[in-house]
Amino acid sequence: MAKKTVRRKKMAAAPAAKKPRGPMSPRDQRTMDQLAGLAESVIVAADKRRDPHMDIPTRALSNVRFNSAKRFIEMGNKTNRRHLFNLSQAKSFMQTMLVASGTKQLIEQDKTTSIRGLYYLLKHSIEGTKEETFADQGECDPVIEDTEVLLSALREELHLYAQKKGDMVGELILEDRGDEIDCSRMGSGGYGIPSIVEPDVIRFKKCNAKFVLHVEKDTVWQRFNEDKFWRTHNCILTHGGGQPPRGVRRLLHRLHTELKLPIYCLLDNDPWGYYIYSVIKQGSINLAFESQRMAIPDAKYLGLRSIDLERCGLSESVKINLNDTDRKRAKQIANYPWFAKKKAWQKEIKQMLDNGFKLEVEALISRDISYVTEEYTPARLSEQDWLD
Amino acid sequence: MTKKKVRVSRSRNSAPSQSENGKAPKSPERLRRRATAESMAAGQRDISVSEFFAKNRHLLGFDNPRKALLTTVKEAVDNALDACEEAGILPEIWVHIQRTTNGNGQDRYKVGVQDNGPGIVAKQIPLIFGKLLYGSKFHRLRMSRGQQGIGISAAGMYGLLTTGKPVKIMSKVSVRTPAHYYEIQIDTKRNLPEIINGRGEGVDIPPGQKGAATIEKHGIEWIEQDHGTRVTIELEAKYQRGRGSVDEYLEQTAIANPHVTIHYEDPEGNKRDYSRVAEVLPPEPKEIKPHPYGVELGRLVGMLKETKEPTITQFLVKSFSRVSPSVARRICEEAGVSNRSSTKRIGREEADMVYQAIQKTKISNPATDCICPIGEELILKGLHQVVPGEFFAAATRPPSVYRGNPFQIEVGLAYGGTSTAHRVTRETLCELIDQTDARTLRQFLSMTFDGIGPDAADKIIKEARMRTRISPGKLKAKDIDHLLDAMQNVNLDDGQTMNVLRYANRVPLQFQAGGCAITQTIMQTNWRAYGLNQARNQLPRGPITVMVHMASVWVPFTSESKEAVASYPEIQKELRLGLQAVGRKLGMFLRRRRRVKHEGERRNMFLRYLGEVAGAVSEINGIDKQTIYDQLLLVARRKTAEADVKLDDRGRVVDEDEAEFGANVLIVDPEDVNEQLLARAKASGGDPETDEQKKLF
Known part of the structure; x- marks a missing residue:
């Protein structure tokens, strides 16, 4: 299959196939087969005069399950069907196919690019219109994630990487x-x-x-x-x-x-900090399919805690008032199944909501520049004072 | 008037007597009389109606020179049409406005209006044209344009006051009799006509060459007719186009009177003809007796005094409509008056009792066959003749009654005015630019195209990246391309508001739109439900023209100058129902148009993406791009064909049948609108000035 592709490819788009690569790794071979299967489904549907579609596993809270034995989030088996001949889905169908063809080129040439690079690779105006295939990168990124789950391939298997951070x-x-x-x-x-x-x-x-x-x-x-x-x-x-x-x-x-x-x-004592901890510990909802190799169920939350303003004797001026989004988000997090049964966490979130303010780690600097490194963290570690 | 003054002076006289009644005067001056009752009586005298209106000319529509010209033309044309229709003649009207020279540099115009009516008997001419409040229409209840008999004589009086020139009337009754010619002045003190020529008798104008010379000598014109009347008035005025102009009036008159032909020559020598589209006269309106509900106490007392009927019952039955002997008996019972009491003996108090009793008695509504609506078909014809558009609808409401007066509401609607600007072709645009004499591009745009106001013109010019004040004559071919692009790209629909044409008994109402029940009701109607944009209690926006006609035996105007209809709840209700009737049809049209557009977009969208999808698939699997594209295209065709049938707002299968709109709807192919525009430009005889007339619609 792959061989045939390369040959035809030369005829279709000459500049892309300048450097023929050596033998493909089994991993790349597997991804190539997946891609070919995706394209094949469109061909078959078109041949049968049917509306081509693809079933993309749903990346939403509704389709994740907390596996209490493994103690991380697993992806369910719900899928979203994306049709070509549906007004609201036509464009994203087209975009998904473009991302697939882009990654195919990358694998073929054994190159890796950033997701931004792929965005530029695929961005062009649609023939005969002023419309762009992708308006901005924000439109491209979710499609890449869709493609990952669709092909059940990891990002690196698609020869893509995110911005280093x-x-x-x-x-x-x-x-x-x-x-x-x-x-x-x-x-x-x-x-x-x-x-x-x-x-x-x-x-x-x-x-x-x-x-x-x-x-x-x-x-x-x-x-x-x-x-x-x-x-x-x-x-x-x-x-x-x-x-x-x-x-x-x-x-x-x-x-x-x-x-x-x-x-x-x-981490910071705010809903955002809690969620970062949750992602490290249980995996993210969006990338639930990668929890297996990302989640660390034993990770501990050292701080900052809602009690730290009093416990560390910080000045009142380091408080940042919670806004409505914060409150809403905090309540959502408290309801996540992996937090719902933990009394310490429920108490912690409730305490923050009662406080009505959040604290950043930098707030500890108001005591002393090195308070966080010399006193706060060593004390938490030695007292084994953390949330699990 | 006189009465009032007397009362005022009495109250002054009574002031000292009050002080005698124990209230001490505060200062000695109060005691000194400034005038005695006798000396004041010397200044108290009759005021003639003519004098009153000469001083209060604004009450009759002569507020300013511009309006004076319009009012003069309007009164003359209205009278001419009334006369023709009453005589059963298809009206043909000639209007000629000329600028006349005078020494002082003031603007003077000579207005000549001629009809092909029955003519006027020589004896009556001076009274009709030279006496205020003299006419045939005031004392009867019958649908007609004029009502009071003030209009044309007031115009003559105004002319006399401002230029000193008499009113010149020429009238011919039949082929056999010679035309008669009068020059008349109105004696404002006595409200009586004064004939200047022929020693107070007027002169006969012989037919043929000799007569023509006489006509020429007197500075008037005569278009040879078997019968007809021509009135010529010279007055101080101002001629200006645009809103509230003579041009607008005549054009609107043509819409509401499709059976009329008007030949118009304006002061600049441009000629314009509005030819009739209907060859049948509207049916003759019947005269009716007043309905008891519409009569006020004072009127009732007056009628009682005048009547020749011996008993109250007979009086009621004979003078009013819908009063049968049994109804009369019930009224008398309710009033506590014997039904055989003599009309001569009914005093003020009894009259009041009878009046109250009338209000309490149930009397059926007056007959409504006395009203002649224009009719839905003719409204459509009239609108289509003058207003370019894609969609026309009309509705005539059944007759109704306010305060005992029957009336009927008719509504016509034209949609799609912007199409002219959007669909104009390059050739047409070049032609229009060639013909215009507008000084700036902005002026050109707003003058030439319907529905483009200064705002929309600015938008277009900005889009075309040109200077606002550039002269249209200086545009190069490339600039015209830019302009055309801009005109097609800018969305103008929201830049314009609904154009409202108001009519009362087929007469256009051009002023006081804000105070008129018609405008108010349009603003209170929810047009959003019919797919138009509308701010709260504002006129809706969009390329839309609405004409509303109120026909009644007695139109309730808010003032003597007949500019706005008063807001009676019954009238407002009928107006609303009429507007909603055409609104619903417009809504259907707009929804369907939107749906067609939506489907087109839908198909386009699929087609747009198919190429990309085919490209990607061929990139991955190496299949030939064209093959997969063609196959996908087949699927797309099938899918959208399904959508064509399926898609309706309520998910029903749409029946593409015209009948769905019901009767009285006219849909014009958008391409024709362009031709319409070009035809108009040509009809104006290559003269750009008339382009402006279109702007009125």
Whole structure:
């Protein structure tokens, strides 16, 4: 099948097939077969004068199930049928086919590109109109995720990666595409966690660290790095720039499962922070199909806690009032099945709602610049004072 | 008037007597009399009607020079039409307005209006044209354009006051008699005509060459006819086109009177003909007796005084419609008056009792066959003749009654005015640009195309990236292309508001739109339900023209100048029902049009994406792009064909039958609208000025 494709391809679009690649890896072969199957379904439908359609697994809260035995979110088997001859679906059908053809080109040429790169690769105006295939990247990204679940292929299997986000320092030596990297010698910048961290790209060589501390944002991470927290406490320090991208989550998962390191999270005391923890721990609703290799059910929530304003004696001015969206979001999170049965979490969320304000990790700086690294975090760790 | 003054002076006289009654005067001055009753009596005298109106000319529609010209033409034309219809002659009217020279640099115009009516008996001419409140129409209840008998004599009086020129009337009764010619002045003091020529007798104009010379000498014209009347009035006025102009009046008259032919020559020498589209006169309206509900106490007393009937019962039965002897008996019982009491003995109090009793007694509504509506078919014809559009609908309501007066409402609607701007072809546009004398492009756009106001013109010019004040003559071929593109791309539908044409007994009402029951009811009607945009209590927006005609034996005007219809609840209700009737049909039309457009978009959308999908599939599987595209296209055809049948607002299968609109709807192929525009441009004889007339609609 693949061979035939390459041959025909040369006739259809000459510039795309300039560099013939070597033999395809079994993984790429499998993805290519999936893609071919998708195209075949359209051909068959057209041949039978039927409306071509594709069944895309639903990526929504309604189609995820909390597996209490495995303790992470699993995707259900609900699907959304997308028709070509349906006014509201025609465009996204077309876009899905375009993404499929784009990834096929990438695999064929053995190239990897960012999702933004793919967006540019596929963006052109539709023949005879002023309409663009994709108006902006925001229109392209969900279609890429659709394609992932549709083909049950991981993003890296489609030769795609997301924008790199998140850094790491600590007592760890690893090998990244053959280069040895000592994460304890990364200066002030740290090691940028790549989007694809599968074993064929990154291999762990040596690890002296006893645990991983994941913080929410770059600014807090800088504080810990400057104070050499990871050295004094013998750990690995990561951040994910807010909601951690898949690379960071996958790396944390590998550190936890392969090196048996416990993961502690230091996040803001707001619904957003809770959700970041939830994603790290149980997996995200959107990417529930990847929970298996991303979720870390044993991750612990170190802080910030709703009681911290009083407990740490912070000044009143660090409070940020909750808005309506925050309240709504907090109530949603409290109702997630994986939080619903945890009394400590229910108490925590209720406390925040009662407080009527949220706290960022940076609020601890109002006590002292290094309060968070020298007192707050060590105290939580030694007291084993965390939420699970 | 006189009475009032007397009363005022009495109250002044009574002031000192009050002080005698114990109330001490505050200052000695109050005691001194400024005038005595006797000295004041010297200044108290009769005011003639003519004097009163000479001073209050605005009450009759002579507020300003521009309106004076319109009112003059209007009164003359209305009288001419009434006369022709009453005599059973298909009216043909000639209107000629000329600018006359005068020394002072003031604007003077000579208005000549001639009809092919029955003519007027020589003896009556001076009274009709030279005496205010003299006429045949006031004392009867019958549907006619004129009512009071003020109009034409007031116009003559105005002319006399402003230019000193008499009213010139020429009338011919039949082929056998010579035409008679009068020059008349109105004596404002006595409200009596004064004949200037022929020693107070007027002159006969002999037929043939000799007569023509006489006509020429007197500065009038005569279009040779077997019978007819021509009135010529010279007055101080101002001629201007646009809203409230003579041009507008004549055009609107042509819409509501499809049986009339009008020949019009304006001061600049442009000629325009409105030819009749109906060869049949409207049926003759019947005269009716007043209905008891419509009579006020004062009128009742007056009628009692005048009547020759001996008893009250006979009086009631003979003077009113719908009063049978049994109804009369019930009225008398209710009033506590003997039904055989003499009309001469009925005093004020009894009259009041009778009046109250009438209100309490149930009397059936007056006969409504006295009203002659234009008719739905002729409204459609008339509208289509003058207003370009794609969709026309008309509705005539059954007759109804307000305050004892029968009336009938008719509504006509034309939709799709923008089509002219949207669908104009390049050739037409070039021609129009060639012909125009507008100084700026903006002026050109708003003058030439229906429904383009200054706002919409600005939008187009902005879209075409041109300067607002550029002269249309200076546009190059490339600029015209840009302009055409812009005109087709800019959405103008929201930039214009509904154009309302109001009529009362076939006479256009051009002023005081805001105070008129018709406009008010249109604004209160919910047009959004029919697919139009409308702000709350505003006129709806869109390329739409609505004409509303109220026919009645007595139209309740808000003032003597007959500019607005008063808001009686019964009238408003009928108006609303009529508007809703045409609105529903418009709604159907718009929904269907939207649906067709929607389906077109739907098919287009699939076709647009099919190419991309075929490309992607061929990219992945290497199948030939064209093959898969053709196959998908077949599926698309089948799918959208299903949609053609299926898609309705309520999910019903749509029946593509015209009958769904019901009767009295006219749908014009949009392409024809373009031709219509071009035809009009040509009809104006290559003269651009007349283009502006179209703008009125």
